[in-house]
Amino acid sequence: MCLAIPLEVEKIEGDFVLVKAGGILRRVNIQMLPDVKVGDFILVHAGFAIEKINPLKAKETLDLINEIH
Amino acid sequence: MRYIDEFRDKNLIRSLAQRINQVMPQQPINLMEVCGTHTMSFHRFGLKRLLPSHLRLVSGPGCPVCVSDENYIDKAVAYSKIKDVIIVTFADMLRVPGSRSSLEKQRARGSDVRIVYSAWDTLRIACDNPKKTVIFLSVGFETTAPTIALSLQEARRKNLKNLLFFSSLKLIPAAMDYLLKDKRLNIQGFLCPGHVSTIIGVKSYEFIPKKYGIACCIAGFEPLDIMQGIYVLLRQIRQDRPEVINQYMRLVKRQGNKKAQAVIKKAFKITDTKWRGIGCVPKSGLKLKNEFFRFDVEKVMPLKLRGELKDKRLKLCRCGDVLKGIIQPLECPLFAKSCKPQSPQGPCMVSSEGTCHAYYKYQ
8 A cells, every 4th residue: 555656747727737657648636735836746645645755865865775785 | 875885885884784783792682663653674685694693683562453452453343343434554553453353354244444555545535435434544654653543633624514533543662662661672773663763853862871871873764774783782881872863864853743743742642552473562652632533433433342362272372472572473383373464363374564574574
């Protein structure tokens, strides 16, 4: 049930956004995440956006791993 | 795919495995992965063989379907038998055995049981079937709770008269606290659930190192996330510096998602609740607030079930001990014999995130 993957916001329609998943456009509820913008990568769980990816933090994580490497 | 492929880099996975082997203490270490999805990812990506042999990953009660009380399933089954009722549920609840039956069996006998991917879909089902009573089995942890809260609020806004919610929502940190009080539990670190943490934040786990001296790391679900999470835990243990570290910082904030937390608080109140196989865990459940009573199936259509005799085989089921991380699936007498994915005896085998299901599938 936690199988959520980051999906890119294509269009905003009020309380919903459209994301592309597996070639299909899906409608996702953003009432928990009102500040999304087109181009953001959001984490979708059971039809709702629960958080958006912070690209700087993603890079920081990979940098830390590379340091260990 | 972005934000996925980078976290599956094979070279980096291997080098993290090396570092894990280097930092691993001499003595055996047990780490508990609370979340079912961590168990699945761990097996799916074959990470076990990369780890030291005296490092044991124990699966915890992080599968909301697995820990839904038998009585809850029995009531759902009873509701499904009532005329003009539509039961709406997430897919993995369908095959969970109650004391006598399951929703899947009831559906085969003519009950109207429907699967949804999102709680929001229940609104459409209720609107399309005004003469029926739609009962939604609200099962999940803190990741799912706000999605149900928002659906509930929308049901009220639309003034729906035929949609009821049956809550079995549960809270993870309360369960972790309860498990830690069991002296049989021998773990030195927790791999904390990534997506629950996006909602509740880092602060929710801080009592664990403070109160129990046990290391915590919030980790994502890609192989690199899990490996880095394990490395971080071992380093804390090696240095005897337990704290809560956030490996999943690209998605988890210290305070979590405040909007989601507010939405949960508006719809639900915290109660004591029974976890299947574990017992009654204080302040670990969510039930509908009194102001939503007309959407609460337990208020509108209360059920009292007669005591049912348990199937003899169910008595041998050791899901409880598996969920608490006290035994591995192989130690259960039913595992891979009478209990398999095609014929599950207990919740750990039924759910695709169940520990026994993962072990059976991948080992």
